[in-house]
Amino acid sequence: EAGVTQFPSHSVIEKGQTVTLRCDPISGHDNLYWYRRVMGKEIKFLLHFVKESKQDESGMPNNRFLAERTGGTYSTLKVQPAELEDSGVYFCASSQDRNQKRYFGPGTRLTVL
């Protein structure tokens, strides 16, 4: 069974540009989560999808971040326009049920210059 995959693994962009991160959860997992780790600090929750619906987006930092999960399969996280403080590693995770084990992807390392 394939695990959670994320694309790209690395992205380097300039301030003001747009970047879209993609997450493919494990097949059949209705719950999908986005997290990020900035500057080697703690991993912070961004948002939680149940199928295509946003269950909890309390961790989204501001309106430059837009997450979608059309069709309830893969998800995208768009940052527009990117700022320097957005640099970090963005993790995606999925689970079959919100109370069950979460499987994490390898992360996308975003660098904003």
Place this chain on the structure above:
Amino acid sequence: GNSVTQMEGPVTLSEEAFLTINCTYTATGYPSLFWYVQYPGEGLQLLLKATKADDKGSNKGFEATYRKETTSFHLEKGSVQVSDSAVYFCALRSSGSARQLTFGSGTQLTVLP
């Protein structure tokens, strides 16, 4: 709100040394506690967990005991190996409606042969 404080790294040990990574938490209610590990180039993996006070989680020679009186969940291993080199994250999941994971800042462990 919930928070997790873990021992700052990096930690460098020789093979077969004893490992302790401290973790303390602040949470309302009765959270579940976790240790995640991220090996180089991979996603976070659940290492062990404990869901109630005095529970001991264990896996791959690692142990951690849920201590409610000291609000701690320290990670220990009696004899580390080079293959244990990774970043270790302590985390909690509250018993409230949110049930999102709250992570510590991570501790980089390097084990030298």
